[in-house]
Amino acid sequence: MTVKPIVMYPAEVLEQPCEKVTVFDRKLAKLLGDMYDTMIEYDGVGLAAPQIGISKQIAIVDIDDHHGTIELINPTIIDSRGKQTDPEGCLSFPGIFGEVTRANYVKVRTFNRKGKVKFIEAEGFLARAIQHEIDHLNGVLFTSKVEKYIEEDELEQSEG
Template identity: 55%
Template sequence: MAIRLITKDPDPILRKIAKQVTKFDERLHRLLDDMAETMYDANGVGLAAPQVAISKRVIVIDTGDGLIECVNPEIIEKKGEQFGPEGCLSIPGINGDVRRAQYVKVRAQNRFGEEIEIEGEDLLARAFQHEIDHLNGVLFTDLAEQIYHGNVER
């Protein structure tokens, strides 16, 4: 495992639609392991492969209940609404208030290519939406209704 460099905005890879994963091999396993280690090292709750300069549809999330790995994730159901602050490891020092679904159901594959479904509410739902947005070239600042730099609203 290795800690990878986190790609920062405005790197163009953050604005590209990531490619579907078709090979579930040792390279993918190493990427997932490295992404988890990188996320934990940076004190993040989620990380998408484009954030480590890899244009693949891969995310990792840990909101405090253990590591979730998703390959080719898609949101198949949304309910409710929440509004609150977000930040991003690729946009340090910037936070913003973003409106998201309160609940999501995600269909994905695990590291071995097996289909999985995961439901999330509150912070986990927010993390899924944020990380899957990364796979589609969308940053939270595109959706934020208010942006804050440090403690100062701008």
């Protein structure tokens, strides 16, 4: 697979709603593999297709837990509950972090790489990562939801 360059803000593709995927083929499977390799290379927990310059409703999330890699194709949040406020960052905004409030639980209707409908339920950090990536597919950037920006050294202290 191939590591792709990350598109940085203010690239237009990051702020536009993406097109639905209509063809589920080998090219899609290769793109998902490239996205995974790119996410790992840049030490991310999620990556949306617009972040590599492709305006399609495709994202992946892997928070390094028992869920493994979650592929989101044409995803829709069909239920959400609760609230959580925590720091977020984004590969398209290196060095920028901020507190964002999101739902603590989400249920998502999505497709797998073969075009079959599936449902994903997530809580906590996984729910946050999924919502962040789905926002990307709708042209919504986390910076539009930041309640308070956090300096990188503050972030490191809160993790340590």
